[in-house]
Amino acid sequence: MPDFANFDTRGYRTVDVHSGYADWVSTYLATVAELMDIPLLEALRSVPWASLSSAADLGCGTGRTGAWLRGRGVAAIDGIDLTPEMLAVARERGVYRRLVEGDVAATSLEDGAYDLLTVCLVDEHLPELSPLYREAWRLAKANGLLVLVGFHPHIIMASGMPTHFRNASGEQVAIETHVHLLSEHVTAALDAGWTLVEMRERLVDDDWLAVKPSWERFRGHPLSFAFVWRKPSG
Numbered sequence: 125m126p127d128f129a130n131f132d133t134r135g136y137r138t139v140d141v142h143s144g145y146a147d148w149v150s151t152y153l154a155t156v157a158e159l160m161d162i163p164l165l166e167a168l169r170s171v172p173w174a175s176l177s178s179a180a181d182l183g184c185g186t187g188r189t190g191a192w193l194r195g196r197g198v199a200a201i202d203g204i205d206l207t208p209e210m211l212a213v214a215r216e217r218g219v220y221r222r223l224v225e226g227d228v229a230a231t232s233l234e235d236g237a238y239d240l241l242t243v244c245l246v247d248e249h250l251p252e253l254s255p256l257y258r259e260a261w262r263l264a265k266a267n268g269l270l271v272l273v274g275f276h277p278h279i280i281m282a283s284g285m286p287t288h289f290r291n292a293s294g295e296q297v298a299i300e301t302h303v304h305l306l307s308e309h310v311t312a313a314l315d316a317g318w319t320l321v322e323m324r325e326r327l328v329d330d331d332w333l334a335v336k337p338s339w340e341r342f343r344g345h346p347l348s349f350a351f352v353w354r355k356p357s358g
């Protein structure tokens with residue numbers, strides 16, 4: 125699998141996920157994240173959001189996805205994240221039934237309890253995908269859906285840019301970033317038992333460039349992707 129170090133054009137100091145998001149949380153730019161995943165979530169045709177009564181949002185961060193899911197009628201949403209500072213913001217939103225500090229690959233959530241699992245903009249921080257797909261499988265009910273949205277591996281490699289933020293002293297700091305090819309997602313998901321239902325990709329477009337004009341050279345490149353997986357019954 126590709127090693128991000130071979131693409132890194134920035135050479136920023138790199139920190140682990142917990143220290144990075146704990147530091148970034150106060151200035152975390154929701155607008156950037158929203159342009160990556162919300163258009164993809166809205167484009168999905170195979171997910172009957174309003175009829176899904178329970179969801180677990182893995183790597184829920186500040187709760188953007190939870191808020192979107194509530195707006196779509198998903199009744200009970202649990203969230204899990206490694207970073208307590210992100211969970212504190214999610215808690216203030218008041219959209220989650222339960223928020224738990226923990227790892228997406230080994231949650232303490234109940235077996236077979238959820239109609240829907242969501243994982244938005246988390247996979248680039250995971251060294252391996254298989255533990256995530258296996259854990260999501262354990263949590264899903266029969267016929268349950270897994271919606272995973274990620275930062276596209278193409279743009280991570282083409283831009284050589286890790287997930288990063290500017291800290292209080294003005295230093296650009298990278299958060300541990302891994303490149304996962306789409307084939308790696310497919311292999312990990314199929315090995316765990318998931319069936320592919322839908323896949324979409326979003327390109328760098330005018331909406332993105334209005335917020336990130338310096339990305340003009342990437343116009344038309346794949347920016348993010350969404351998979352919808354189903355846990356077959358029986």
Ligand SMILES: C[S@@+](CC[C@H](N)C(=O)[O-])C[C@H]1O[C@@H](n2cnc3c(N)ncnc32)[C@H](O)[C@@H]1O
Nearest residue numbers: 183184185188205206207210227228244245249
């Ligand atoms: C870019 S944020 C996305 C948060 C949220 N899903 C969203 O779309 O707004 C990435 C989040 O993933 C969390 N994260 C990364 N690796 C994780 C892991 N192994 N287990 C749990 N959370 C993790 C981080 O703490 C951070 O809150």
